[in-house]
Amino acid sequence: MHGEYKTPGGKLVVVDFDVEDGRLRNVMVTGDFFLYPEETLDRINAALEGMPADAGAEVMLEQLASAIPEDASLVGFSPEAVVTAVQRGLS
Amino acid sequence: MRPALDIYPPVVDSRWTELEWELIREIPETPAMNVALDEVMTKAVGRNERKATLRFWAWANNAVILGRFQSVRNEVQIENARKHNVDIVRRVSGGGAMLTQPDAAITYSLYVPPSFVRDLSFAESYAFLDSWVVSALRDLGVDAWYQPLNDITSSEGKIGGAAQARRFGAVLHHTMIAYDMSPELFSNVLRVGQEKLSDKGLTSAVKRVGPLRRQTDLPRTDIVEAMIQKFVGLTSAVEGTITPEERAEAEELTREKFTNDEWTYILP
Numbered sequence: 001m002h003g004e005y006k007t008p009g010g011k012l013v014v015v016d017f018d019v020e021d022g023r024l025r026n027v028m029v030t031g032d033f034f035l036y037p038e039e040t041l042d043r044i045n046a047a048l049e050g051m052p053a054d055a056g057a058e059v060m061l062e063q064l065a066s067a068i069p070e071d072a073s074l075v076g077f078s079p080e081a082v083v084t085a086v087q088r089g090l091s
Numbered sequence: 092m093r094p095a096l097d098i099y100p101p102v103v104d105s106r107w108t109e110l111e112w113e114l115i116r117e118i119p120e121t122p123a124m125n126v127a128l129d130e131v132m133t134k135a136v137g138r139n140e141r142k143a144t145l146r147f148w149a150w151a152n153n154a155v156i157l158g159r160f161q162s163v164r165n166e167v168q169i170e171n172a173r174k175h176n177v178d179i180v181r182r183v184s185g186g187g188a189m190l191t192q193p194d195a196a197i198t199y200s201l202y203v204p205p206s207f208v209r210d211l212s213f214a215e216s217y218a219f220l221d222s223w224v225v226s227a228l229r230d231l232g233v234d235a236w237y238q239p240l241n242d243i244t245s246s247e248g249k250i251g252g253a254a255q256a257r258r259f260g261a262v263l264h265h266t267m268i269a270y271d272m273s274p275e276l277f278s279n280v281l282r283v284g285q286e287k288l289s290d291k292g293l294t295s296a297v298k299r300v301g302p303l304r305r306q307t308d309l310p311r312t313d314i315v316e317a318m319i320q321k322f323v324g325l326t327s328a329v330e331g332t333i334t335p336e337e338r339a340e341a342e343e344l345t346r347e348k349f350t351n352d353e354w355t356y357i358l359p
Contacts, residue, residue: 014165030162030358032187035135036257038159073274075213076240
């Protein structure tokens, strides 16, 4: 699956993943965004890995947002943008 | 749409004279070596072993330089890149892919201590660190301005883009300005989807760009010289060089990291 979302005035988020037994697998979030510290990307991917594909945007957002450390800076995108890209990939 | 010229608080302009600066002129290097030099020199500033520095890059061959968080396959038509002798290199900073050929771009990096961008938002810091370039381009008659988050643009289209990394105890800010571009190479090697252009009111990434060659008769080297003069006037920077130690460290990093698929394909 492949989903993309560009935050208006911001950056592109791309999510590639598989769905196996109803769960997201091999999740890879990429894009032309900025993220500090860069290791935060691993946390974002880990938060989505294994997520039920039918969890719904609200639950996904909650899980994802809570996995991002407070001192991390997402520049040009947001947890909402990542979830929108996932939802587009699923639909 | 044309926003206000100064996106950062003008009071920070005085910071340019707070630091001692070194200027390093263009020397052609391989793309991987250029990216390695960025890491090495950012670290050197972070360790207080080097003054704040502006380094101009020159490219020894064609390359796509990917942002830290981009997927190779989503951004590059890998087979075509090989066919056109375009190296694929991943840099340490985020942002978008840049494609260039020797003498088709003006590229530079700023290496500064974190205090230089204190109290500025990310958006403000981008506009601030490129403000001297916008000013130099305007002096040359180019109708340029800063487009947040990280673009230098003009009435004729996008001119350049910047990317920052904040690591190794310092801030790396690099910018690539299009002097000339081959639309054919661009569309053969890069992939730019419609989603990326969705808020630009355009359907073609090639049309989005307004290289300087279309906007001025000046040769590339004259534009670089005008930029240098603007920067030296602002900062009193003295001319310097890449030290032998920095070069050796960058050569090692080129071998072990920046030409290594483990790094390049970290996001396949």
